[in-house]
Amino acid sequence: MSNRSSLKSWQSLENHALEMKQQHMNELFSLDEQRFDKFSIQLPSMLLDYSKNVITGKTIDQLIALAEECDVSGWREKMFSGQRINSTEDRAVLHTALRNRKQTPLYLEGENITDSVESALSKMKAFTEEVRQGQWKGYSGKRITDVVSIGVGGSNLGPQMVTEALKQYSDDSLNVHYVSNVDGTQIANVLRPLNPEKVLFIVSSKTFTTTETMTNARTALKWLVAASFDDKAVAKHFIAVTANKDNAVNFGIDEENIFELWDWVGGRFSLWSAIGLPIALDLGFEKFIELLEGAHEIDEHFCQAPLTENAPVILALLSVWNCTFLGAQSQAILPYDQSLHMLSAYMQQAEMESNGKSVTWHGKEVNYPTVPSIWGELGINGQHAFYQYLHQSNNIVPADFIGSVESVTPVQGHHQTLMANFFAQTQALMTGVDEQQVRADLKATGRVDEYIDKVAPHKVHKGNRPTNTILMKRISPRTLGSLIALYEHKIFVQGIILQICSFDQWGVELGKGLANKIHQQLDQPKVSINHDSSTNGLINFYQNIISAE
Numbered sequence: 001m002s003n004r005s006s007l008k009s010w011q012s013l014e015n016h017a018l019e020m021k022q023q024h025m026n027e028l029f030s031l032d033e034q035r036f037d038k039f040s041i042q043l044p045s046m047l048l049d050y051s052k053n054v055i056t057g058k059t060i061d062q063l064i065a066l067a068e069e070c071d072v073s074g075w076r077e078k079m080f081s082g083q084r085i086n087s088t089e090d091r092a093v094l095h096t097a098l099r100n101r102k103q104t105p106l107y108l109e110g111e112n113i114t115d116s117v118e119s120a121l122s123k124m125k126a127f128t129e130e131v132r133q134g135q136w137k138g139y140s141g142k143r144i145t146d147v148v149s150i151g152v153g154g155s156n157l158g159p160q161m162v163t164e165a166l167k168q169y170s171d172d173s174l175n176v177h178y179v180s181n182v183d184g185t186q187i188a189n190v191l192r193p194l195n196p197e198k199v200l201f202i203v204s205s206k207t208f209t210t211t212e213t214m215t216n217a218r219t220a221l222k223w224l225v226a227a228s229f230d231d232k233a234v235a236k237h238f239i240a241v242t243a244n245k246d247n248a249v250n251f252g253i254d255e256e257n258i259f260e261l262w263d264w265v266g267g268r269f270s271l272w273s274a275i276g277l278p279i280a281l282d283l284g285f286e287k288f289i290e291l292l293e294g295a296h297e298i299d300e301h302f303c304q305a306p307l308t309e310n311a312p313v314i315l316a317l318l319s320v321w322n323c324t325f326l327g328a329q330s331q332a333i334l335p336y337d338q339s340l341h342m343l344s345a346y347m348q349q350a351e352m353e354s355n356g357k358s359v360t361w362h363g364k365e366v367n368y369p370t371v372p373s374i375w376g377e378l379g380i381n382g383q384h385a386f387y388q389y390l391h392q393s394n395n396i397v398p399a400d401f402i403g404s405v406e407s408v409t410p411v412q413g414h415h416q417t418l419m420a421n422f423f424a425q426t427q428a429l430m431t432g433v434d435e436q437q438v439r440a441d442l443k444a445t446g447r448v449d450e451y452i453d454k455v456a457p458h459k460v461h462k463g464n465r466p467t468n469t470i471l472m473k474r475i476s477p478r479t480l481g482s483l484i485a486l487y488e489h490k491i492f493v494q495g496i497i498l499q500i501c502s503f504d505q506w507g508v509e510l511g512k513g514l515a516n517k518i519h520q521q522l523d524q525p526k527v528s529i530n531h532d533s534s535t536n537g538l539i540n541f542y543q544n545i546i547s548a549e
């Protein structure tokens with residue numbers, strides 16, 4: 001099996017990158033007036049402008065040749081048809097089946113999983129309506145007013161990010177809260193104002209073994225039983241979403257109250273399943289379906305559009321271009337829409353847990369940089385924090401700017417200011433300003449030469465910093481579904497190009513295992529510990545303070 005870096009297209013790109021490192025986007029724009037038309041893609045829910053990258057038509061041709069040599073289309077077919085492309089866990093990867101709104105049959109080991117998905121959706125619908133309409137009663141006969149979703153990682157970030165993003169679409173039926181951290185401060189703060197008679201807990205965990213989630217779930221259970229004096233209250237107040245039914249039942253959750261997850265749904269791709277139950281409870285089931293429809297729209301685009309016009313493919317190729325070939329080490333996600341304030345946190349898991357790896361799917365060490373670290377913050381806030389670095393540091397950080405034509409909460413005068421900045425920033429990052437211009441501008445304001453000599457070098461912006469702009473019409477369940485699916489497929493294509501298994505996460509295991517051992521030692525302070533001197537020193541310091549108190 002060939003190593004990616006020995007592919008013909010890869011080697012051409014390496015040579016091409018040497019040329020392109022000498023190019024400035026200003027020159028590329030002045031040479032080609034059609035750049036925006038050539039390098040943008042319009043989808044029903046958004047416009048993607050990728051013209052502000054250090055690319056030419058030749059770059060795109062070579063990147064597409066790479067995608068072809070890596071058989072992106074073949075892998076896409078393997079994913080959608082349920083082949084076990086999660087090779088290290090020997091699983092299919094079928095989150096797309098969860099939003100297959102055309103309901104085309106899909107057989108996995110003889111079972112039509114479209115039927116299973118539809119019946120899970122029907123169960124979600126009935127449950128959502130019962131709770132939202134107040135027919136589902138707590139142990140004392142009162143209607144549910146608050147939902148507390150307990151989960152972490154993929155069992156939290158997706159639903160919470162979507163709930164936050166779609167707040168304007170929620171009515172007053174229910175208040176939805178999230179608890180993910182094992183730091184007791186979070187659950188204590190969430191529970192403090194709530195009335196146990198009116199709270200519904202959703203314990204979301206694919207494995208139903210995750211320490212943090214189980215710890216929070218046990219605390220919630222104690223809180224409920226302490227208030228109700230009744231173990232049977234659990235049946236009215238606890239729901240589980242899991243692929244491990246036995247563990248949920250052993251925990252004490254009624255079988256009826258368990259929503260199924262399948263092993264072919266990866267945690268970080270699971271918000272489309274019953275893991276999205278808090279979203280449906282918050283918005284109503286119809287809007288949850290709209291979210292699925294938006295994602296399905298992108299699934300169809302991803303499957304049908306030619307690679308040259310395929311937004312997730314292009315985004316993935318650009319990321320490989322910027323990071324692997326041009327050497328960028330991080331990438332910023334910069335939403336200019338308050339509703340997307342959790343998007344970069346969500347994208348960190350989506351991309352870094354998927355592709356933050358350094359062996360190929362054959363288990364061989366890769367000899368090229370893989371994915372960048374992902375970080376970011378809301379538009380305007382970031383401008384007053386780290387944009388200095390984006391504009392003038394000697395590290396180039398490619399950035400995705402995501403904005404909306406219309407605000408979901410129009411307040412007069414605000415949106416235009418926001419969007420003026422949105423457009424200005426990508427322009428400034430691209431064009432920069434050279435010393436000659438800086439000097440001319442300072443002169444025009446009447447500054448003396450001595451001052452100009454001193455300040456001019458500090459005001460130079462080299463520009464040439466790559467950005468993609470994603471302009472949505474408006475954030476809605478449908479457009480948000482499309483945006484998330486766009487990135488999911490981008491991550492998939494990136495994994496294929498880099499020859500990485502995007503669907504496992506072995507890198508989180510080592511720390512988890514050591515934490516379990518250390519936890520036992522913290523519980524039994526007398527037991528002698530034998531770690532490295534740093535870890536021993538830290539644990540001793542911690543325990544000495546505790547035992548002195």
Ligand code: F6P
Nearest residue numbers: 153154155205206207210267508
């Ligand atoms: O952080 C590791 C991880 O396994 C994630 O991949 C997953 O989303 C999260 O933990 C939660 O896992 P579970 O849903 O099994 O509780």
